[in-house]
Amino acid sequence: MKQEHIDQIEAAASAIRERVEAGKATHVYFVACGGSQASMMPAQYMFDRELAIPSAIYTSNEFNYATPKAFDASSIVVTISHSGTTPETVAAAQKATDAGALSIAFSNAVDSPLWKAASYPIHYDHGEGAEEADKSGSVELRAWFEFLKSLDGEHAERWAKASSAVDALPELKAKAQDLYRDDCVRFASRTKRSKLIYTMGSGASYGEMYALAICWLMEMQWVNSNCIHSGEYFHGPFEITDFDVPFIISVGNGATKHLDERALAFAKQYSQELLVLDENAFSYEGVPQDVQEYFAPELLSAAIRVFVEAHAHDSGHSLSVRRYMWQLEY
Amino acid sequence: MKQEHIDQIEAAASAIRERVEAGKATHVYFVACGGSQASMMPAQYMFDRELAIPSAIYTSNEFNYATPKAFDASSIVVTISHSGTTPETVAAAQKATDAGALSIAFSNAVDSPLWKAASYPIHYDHGEGAEEADKSGSVELRAWFEFLKSLDGEHAERWAKASSAVDALPELKAKAQDLYRDDCVRFASRTKRSKLIYTMGSGASYGEMYALAICWLMEMQWVNSNCIHSGEYFHGPFEITDFDVPFIISVGNGATKHLDERALAFAKQYSQELLVLDENAFSYEGVPQDVQEYFAPELLSAAIRVFVEAHAHDSGHSLSVRRYMWQLEY
DSSP, rough: OOHHHHHHHHHHHHHHHHHHHTTOOOOEEEEEOOHHHHHHHHHHHHHHHHHHHOOEEEEEEHHHSOTTTOTTTEEEEEESSSSSSOHHHHHHHHHHHHTTTEEEEESSTTTTTHHHHHSSEOOOSSSSSSGGBHHHHHHHHHHHHHHHHHHHHGGGHHHHHHHHHHHGGGHHHHHHHHHHHHHHHHHHHHHHOOOOOOEEEEEEGGHHHIIIIIIIIIIHHHHHHHHEEEEGGGGGGGOOOOOOOOEEEEEETTTTHHHHHHHHHHHHHSOOOOOOOOOOGGGOTSOOGGGGGHHHHHHHHHHHHHHHHHHHHHHOOOOOOOSSSTOOOO | OOOHHHHHHHHHHHHHHHHHHOOOOOOEEEEEEEHHHHHHHHHHHHHHHOOOOOOOEEHHHOOOHHHHOOOOTTEEEEEEOSSSOHHHHHHHHHHHHHHOOOEEEESSSTTTHHHHHHHSEEEBBBBBTTTGGHHHHHHHHHHHHHHHHOOOGGGHHHHHHHHGGGGGHHHHHHHHHHHHHHHHHHHHHHHOOSSEEEEEEOOGHHHHHIIIIIIIIIIIHOOOOEETTTTGGGGGGGOOOOOOOOOOEEESSSHHHHOOOOHHHHHHHHHHEEEEEEGGGGOOSSSSSGOOOOOOOOHHHHHHHHHHHHHHHHHOOOOOSSSSTEEEEE
16 A cells, blocks of 8 residues: 555544544544445444444435534544545535544545545545555555554554555455356346346445445446345345345355345245355455454455446446436536 | 323333433444334434434344444343344343343333343334324334433423323324325326335435335335435435336425435436425424424324325235245244
C-alpha cells in the first residue's frame, strides 16, 4: 500500500486515539449510500463484535434527517463516497464536523466536497492502472483494523497483526477468483436470461451480498433482486424458493456460518439454480486465524466480480449502461 | 386494553425503571425473526431517536451466534414470537435471562417456551373474536411508550400521554383502511398476475414495508419482492424502475418524509404501477402531534392489510397456504 494511504489512515487512527484518551469516543456511526454503505457493513459488524462502545450504520439521509439522539461531539462518524460528491453523504460528514465530532471520510476524489467536509479524509485508488493494494477494499480494511487498534488498546497487538496482514489481500483475492471462476462463469451463462436472482448471506458478509443485489444486479444488470439475510430466510422469504428461482448464497467462515449452512441446505433441496460461494474454501495464507472472518467479505467480493463480469458478457448488458443514473436530475 | 396486558407491560416497565435507577440499563436489544422482528423496527427507530443509550435490532440467530460485545447483565433484551416456539428467539430470550440481563418477551402463547425463557412476558390477543385494542399492534405500541417512560424519566409526561393515546388506535386503524380501501382494491386487481412487487419506505415505517415484502408478498402470496429503503433507492435500486414494475410506496409523516417524497416523485415519472400510502393523509385524532410519527406504522399496516386481502382474493392465492412452512422440518 502506498505511503500516502497509510499516512492518511494513521492520521485518522491517531485522532481516534486522542479522543479515546480524552474520553470523547462514545459512539461510532458509519454513514453512506448504496455500495459505499454496503462496503462499511462488514466494519459495523466487526465493531459490534469487538467493541463495547456502540456502532451503527445508516444510509446518509436517514442519519441527516432522523439523527440519532446519541450523536454529539464525542461521536466518530465515518463516511464514504467514491466521487466525493454524493450530496447526502457530504452533508453527513459536514454535520459531524460542525458538531465537533470526529469526521473521517473515504473517497477516490481528493479535494472533492466530501474531502473538504471531513477532518480526516482518506484516499483510495481506482480504475485502470490502480494496484489492488491501493483500492478501496485494502484501504478500508486496513483502516478498520487501525481504528480498532485505537479503540481497543487492550488488544493493540492483535489489531496490528491484522492490519499488516492486509498486504496479503491482493494475492488472496486473485486466488479466490481462480477458485470460483468456473462456477461463476457457468452460473452466469445459466442465468443470463433470468429476470430475477436472489442473494443471501449473513454476518460480516451480508454487506457484500447486499451490494451484489442492489448495485451489481439491480443497478448494473437491471435484474430484479433482494438480499435475504440467511437468518431471516425461514421466517417468510423461503416460500418463494422453487426449482427455477436462482440464488447466489455465501457461506460464512465466522460466527454466523451455521445460519448460512442451514439456509443453503434448504435451498439446495428446492432450487436447481444455485451459485454457492463458500468462504471456508478460500485461502487465508498469512492472515491470523482470529481475523479471517473479517477478510472473507473482500475475498467474496473478488469472486462475485467474476460472476458479474461473466453475466454482463453473456447477457450483453454492459456494466456501465444506466438509464437514470448520471442521465438526468433526480 | 385488557387489564392483564396493561399489568404485564407495567411489570416490565417497572423492572426497567429499577435497572435505570441502579445504573444497570446500558443497552437495548430488540431480537426476533421475520414479521416479529419487523414489528420491532419502529421501536428501534424510536429508541434511537429518543434515547442517548444505544439500541440495536437483530434477527435472532445473528444475536445468538454473533453476540454483540456490549451485551451483558446491564442489557435489556426484548423478544417476540407469536407462537412462542421460534427456537432461535427462545434461545435469545434464555441467553438474556442467563446473563442476568432484563429479558422481556411478547407472545400470543402463554406458557410457551418463550414465555418461560423470559422474565417479563407480555401477552397479546389474536384471531377471531380478539379486540383490536388487545392485539399485538396496540400492546406493543403501548409497551414502547411505557418503556420509554422508564428509560427517559425527564420526559415521563410526554410518554404517559403517548401511552394513553394508544386507546385511539383501533378507531384510527379503521379510518386508515376506509381511506385507502379503493386504492388498495384497485391496485390488488391490477397486480394480481404480477410476479414481482417492490415495496419502499423509511424511518419508523421501514419495518412495515419490510414485513409487506417478506411476509405478506413473498411468504403468503409467493410474489417476489424486496423492501427498498427510500434513502437507498437512488444509489442503485432505482435502475430497475420501469413503466410495468409495480411499487408500493409509503410516505412517512415524520423525520424521513423527504426521503420518501423524493423517491415517490421519481417513481411516479417512470412507473405506471404505484400504490402510494401517504401517512400524512391518515387521521391522528387524539394523538399528540409529537408522537404521530410513531403511530403511523400501525395505521400503515392497517391499510396494507386491505391490499393484501384483496390481492389474495383476486389472485386466488389464500393467505394461509404454505409449501414449506409448517409442512416439513427445516
